[in-house]
Amino acid sequence: MKILSATQLKIVDALTIERQHISSIDLMERVAKICAERICSQYTADLPVVVFCGMGNNGGDGLAIARLLSEQNRMVQVIVVRHTEHFSADAQVNFDRLPKSLQATLITVRSENDAGQLHIKENTCVIDAMLGTGINKPVTGILETVIHKINSAPCTVISIDVPSGLMIDHSSGELPDACVQADLVLSLQLPKLAYLFPENKRIVPHFECVDIGLDQQALLEQPSPYYFAERQDIAALLVPRNKFSHKGTYGHALLLAGSSGTSGAAVIAAEACLRSGAGLLTVHSTKQTVDALSYRLPEAMTQTDEHDSFITFCDDLSSYRAIGFGPGVGRASETQQLLKSVIQRFQGRLIIDADGLNILAENKTWLEFLPKDTILTPHPKEFERLAGPSDTHFDRLQKARAFATRYACILILKDTYTHICMPDGSVVFNSTGNAGLAKGGSGDCLTGIILGLLTRGYPPPQAALTGTFIHGYTADLCAEMMSQESILITDVIRQLPCAFKQLESTNKFFRS
Numbered sequence: 001m002k003i004l005s006a007t008q009l010k011i012v013d014a015l016t017i018e019r020q021h022i023s024s025i026d027l028m029e030r031v032a033k034i035c036a037e038r039i040c041s042q043y044t045a046d047l048p049v050v051v052f053c054g055m056g057n058n059g060g061d062g063l064a065i066a067r068l069l070s071e072q073n074r075m076v077q078v079i080v081v082r083h084t085e086h087f088s089a090d091a092q093v094n095f096d097r098l099p100k101s102l103q104a105t106l107i108t109v110r111s112e113n114d115a116g117q118l119h120i121k122e123n124t125c126v127i128d129a130m131l132g133t134g135i136n137k138p139v140t141g142i143l144e145t146v147i148h149k150i151n152s153a154p155c156t157v158i159s160i161d162v163p164s165g166l167m168i169d170h171s172s173g174e175l176p177d178a179c180v181q182a183d184l185v186l187s188l189q190l191p192k193l194a195y196l197f198p199e200n201k202r203i204v205p206h207f208e209c210v211d212i213g214l215d216q217q218a219l220l221e222q223p224s225p226y227y228f229a230e231r232q233d234i235a236a237l238l239v240p241r242n243k244f245s246h247k248g249t250y251g252h253a254l255l256l257a258g259s260s261g262t263s264g265a266a267v268i269a270a271e272a273c274l275r276s277g278a279g280l281l282t283v284h285s286t287k288q289t290v291d292a293l294s295y296r297l298p299e300a301m302t303q304t305d306e307h308d309s310f311i312t313f314c315d316d317l318s319s320y321r322a323i324g325f326g327p328g329v330g331r332a333s334e335t336q337q338l339l340k341s342v343i344q345r346f347q348g349r350l351i352i353d354a355d356g357l358n359i360l361a362e363n364k365t366w367l368e369f370l371p372k373d374t375i376l377t378p379h380p381k382e383f384e385r386l387a388g389p390s391d392t393h394f395d396r397l398q399k400a401r402a403f404a405t406r407y408a409c410i411l412i413l414k415d416t417y418t419h420i421c422m423p424d425g426s427v428v429f430n431s432t433g434n435a436g437l438a439k440g441g442s443g444d445c446l447t448g449i450i451l452g453l454l455t456r457g458y459p460p461p462q463a464a465l466t467g468t469f470i471h472g473y474t475a476d477l478c479a480e481m482m483s484q485e486s487i488l489i490t491d492v493i494r495q496l497p498c499a500f501k502q503l504e505s506t507n508k509f510f511r512s
C-alpha cells in the first residue's frame with residue numbers, strides 16, 4: 001500500500017469523483033457510512049457520542065457521521081467549531097442535512113469564550129472531525145482551545161482521517177502545540193507518513209485504514225517513495241517448495257556469528273535461519289558456540305574457528321549461496337579482517353548485522369565495496385554509528401534512504417515501524433511486531449530469518465521485506481497467546497512454522 005501526501009490525496013479524491021462518476025457529496029456519504037459503521041462496531045449503543053466538526057470537508061465527514069449515527073438511534077451531539085467564516089460546499093450540504101433533533105441540540109463555538117465554556121462529560125466518545133488533510137498552518141485560537149479541552153477530558157477519542165492539528169507529510173520531531181490526542185485514527189484509505197514516527201505515538205497510538213473505495217488506478221498513478229507493507233503483499237511474495245527438489249535446491253547458508261559470551265546470538269540466528277527455508281546451514285564460530293549449537297540444533301553443520309574467543313578466518317566461501325555476518329561476533333581486529341575478506345571475496349548474497357555493522361562503522365571505506373544488494377540491519381544506534389546523528393526521525397529517514405542509494409544496499413532500519421530502504425530510494429514501512437520484541441536477541445532472529453530466505457532463493461529485496469514482516473507477524477501471533485512481557489525470542493522462533501503456514505494460506509500457489 002502506498003503512502004501519499006495531502007496534495008496527492010486531493011488529486012486522487014478528484015480523479016475518483018471523475019472516473020467513478022460519483023459526486024463529491026456522495027463520496028463524502030460513502031466515507032461517513034464506513035466510518036459510522038466502524039464506530040458502531042466499536043462501541044455499545046448506550047455510549048453518548050459528541051462529534052466535533054470543523055468547516056472544511058473533514059467537518060463535512062463529521063456532520064454526515066453524526067446524522068448516520070443518530071439514524072442508528074445513537075445519542076449524538078454535534079459541536080461545530082467555526083474556525084473560518086464559511087463551510088466548504090459539501091460540509092454546508094451536510095450541515096443542512098442534519099435532522100431537526102441534532103439541530104436542536106447543536107452547539108456552535110464562535111469564540112474563545114464559547115470554547116472555554118465547553119464541558120465534555122465522562123464516558124463519552126468524541127469524534128474528532130475538525131481538521132483533516134487540509135491543515136495548512138499550526139493551529140491557534142478557538143481550535144487550539146477546543147483541542148486542549150478534548151485532550152484533558154476523560155473520554156475516548158476517534159479522529160476521522162487525521163488527528164486535528166497534525167501535519168501528515170513530515171515531522172518536526174516535536175509534538176505540535178495543539179493537536180488532538182486520539183485513541184484511534186480512522187485513516188481514510190491509506191496510512192499517513194506522520195503516523196509512523198515515534199514522536200507521534202501519543203497522538204496516534206493506533207490507526208486503522210478504512211477502505212473508502214478511492215480509484216485504484218489513480219492511486220497507482222501517484223508517484224511515492226513510501227509504502228506500507230500489508231499482509232496480502234507479503235503473502236503474495238511467498239513461493240512454495242518444489243515437489244521435485246532436494247536440499248541443494250534451497251541453498252547452503254554460512255552464518256558467521258558468536259564469540260566468547262555471545263554464543264546465544266549464533267544459536268538464535270541459526271535456528272531462525274533453518275526455520276526459514278534454507279536447505280543447509282553451516283555455522284562457523286568459536287568452540288564454545290559450536291558446542292552449544294551441536295546440543296541445541298543438530299540440523300546445523302558447524303566449523304570451529306582456530307581462535308577460542310572470537311572468529312578470525314573462514315576458508316572457502318564458494319559453496320554458499322548466502323552469508324550472514326555479525327550476531328555476537330565482537331569487534332576484535334581479526335574479526336574485522338574476516339569481514340573485510342568476506343566483502344572482498346564473496347559473490348553471493350550477504351546480510352550484515354550487529355557487530356558486523358559496528359565494524360563497518362569503524363571502517364567506512366569498506367561500505368563502497370559492499371556487494372550489490374547487501375542487506376544491512378541496523379537498529380537506530382547502529383545506524384547513527386554508520387551515518388551520523390539525525391535531528392529528527394524524518395531526517396533519519398531521509399538519511400537512511402540516501403545511505404541505501406549511495407551504497408546500493410538494502411538498509412533495514414529497525415524500529416517500531418521498521419523502514420526497509422531500497423537502493424532505488426523507495427522505503428517500505430513494516431506493519432508488524434510489538435514491544436514484546438524489545439529484548440536482546442530479537443535482531444539476531446531477524447538476521448537468521450532473512451539469511452534463511454536469501455539462501456532459499458528469494459532475491460534480496462523480497463527476502464528483506466518478507467523476513468521483516470514475518471519476524472513481527474510471528475511476534476504478534478505470540479502476543480495473542482502470551483503476554484508481551486514474557487515473550488522470549490525462542491518462543492517467536494517456535495511459532496515461525498505457524499506464521500509461515502498462516503501467510504501461505506492466503507497465497508493461491510499454496511492451495512492444492
Ligand SMILES: NC(=O)C1=CN([C@@H]2O[C@H](COP(=O)(O)OP(=O)(O)OC[C@H]3O[C@@H](n4cnc5c(N)ncnc54)[C@H](OP(=O)(O)O)[C@@H]3O)[C@@H](O)[C@H]2O)[C@@H](O)CC1
Pocket residue numbers: 009010012013027028031054055056057058059060061083084088130131132133134135136137138139140143160161162188214
Ligand atoms: N482524500 C479523500 O479522498 C477524501 C477526503 N475527505 C475528507 O476531506 C478532508 C480534507 O478536507 P479539506 O481539504 O476541506 O480540509 P480540512 O482538513 O477539512 O480543513 C480545511 C479547512 O481548515 C482550514 N484550516 C486549515 N488549517 C487550519 C488551521 N491551522 N487553523 C484553522 N483553520 C485551518 C481551512 O481554511 P483556509 O486556510 O482554507 O481558510 C479550511 O477551511 C480529509 O481529511 C477527509 O476527512 C472525504 O470527505 C472525501 C474523500
Ligand SMILES: Nc1ncnc2c1ncn2[C@@H]1O[C@H](COP(=O)(O)OP(=O)(O)O)[C@@H](O)[C@H]1O
Pocket residue numbers: 354378379414415416417418432433434435436437438439440441442443444445446471472
Ligand atoms: N516496540 C517494538 N515494536 C515492534 N518491533 C520492535 C519493538 N522493539 C523492538 N522491535 C524489533 O525487534 C528487533 C530488535 O533488534 P535489535 O535491537 O537488533 O535486537 P538485538 O540486538 O538484541 O538482537 C528489531 O527487528 C525491531 O524492529
Ligand SMILES: [K+]
Pocket residue numbers: 058128129130131132159160161162163164
Ligand atoms: K480530524
